[in-house]
Amino acid sequence: MVALDTSFTVISPALPINGRTVYQGYLFVMNHLLAESGMRHHPINPMTDSYLPRLMEAQAQGRCGVIPAQTLDEGVAATRAALSRLQQEGYRYAVLDALNERHLEIQGEVLRDALLVTGGSGLAMGLARQWAKHGVSQARSAGYPLSGRAVVLSGSCSQMTNQQVAFYRQHAPTRDVDVGALPVIRDARGLR
Structure with missing residues (x-):
């Protein structure tokens, strides 16, 4: 945001x-x-x-x-x-x-x-x-x-979602995010 x-x-x-x-x-x-x-x-x-x-x-x-x-x-x-x-x-x-x-x-x-x-x-x-x-x-x-700034987030690991992500990667820049490594996720799981 x-x-x-x-x-x-x-x-x-x-x-x-x-x-x-x-x-x-x-x-x-x-x-x-x-x-x-x-x-x-x-x-x-x-x-x-x-x-x-x-x-x-x-x-x-x-x-x-x-x-x-x-x-x-x-x-x-x-x-x-x-x-x-x-x-x-x-x-x-x-x-x-x-x-x-x-x-x-x-x-x-x-x-x-x-x-x-x-x-x-x-x-x-x-x-x-x-x-x-x-x-x-x-x-x-x-x-x-x-054009402009945009973000598309995918949190699913289903086969269909993985196929859709693979298709998207062929046409636009992408970046993987390791959600488990984010501080807020670690804190929520008590992994500080």
């Missing part, structure tokens, strides 16, 4: 078609809270809390609010207004609920010009649909940013 000179961003990890939803700031996996799913016993990053604002505030600087599903149901204007209110109240982050594809489409419309967003492929789908509607065909056809 510092490098991009922005004081606010959103968090949207939902992908409802795959059973990953966010409701009232809580992350669910196949109708189970994240902390009650198989991820609770993950060998490297056990997920023992499902409330995303609490997780964000423990790992980052600043407060984290929630944009509830009910606000997204009210549409783009209501969602923009809610995000604006959180920013005015000094929040640095907002978790966006998403229970269905329409919520992701609304997120995409609201955030299509945002300087920084964080989320999963559900948010990417919502953004891509908005960009396609608004003539961003050059960047889309290139598959990577054409």
Whole structure:
């Protein structure tokens, strides 16, 4: 956020078609809270809390609010207004609920010009649909940013993600980051 000179961003990890939803700031996996799913016993990053604002505030600087599903149901204007209110109240982050594809489409419309967003492929789908509607065909056809500063982070090691990263590396500069070596990660794991 510092490098991009922005004081606010959103968090949207939902992908409802795959059973990953966010409701009232809580992350669910196949109708189970994240902390009650198989991820609770993950060998490297056990997920023992499902409330995303609490997780964000423990790992980052600043407060984290929630944009509830009910606000997204009210549409783009209501969602923009809610995000604006959180920013005015000094929040640095907002978790966006998403229970269905329409919520992701609304997120995409609201955030299509945002300087920084964080989320999963559900948010990417919502953004891509908005960009396609608004003539961003050059960047889309290139598959990577054409100018200016940009960052694409991938934290997954799935086969599909690895294939996508390999494709991207053929077309744009990349850098590997050893997340485990970052001071904040070492401190969180008690490895000081």
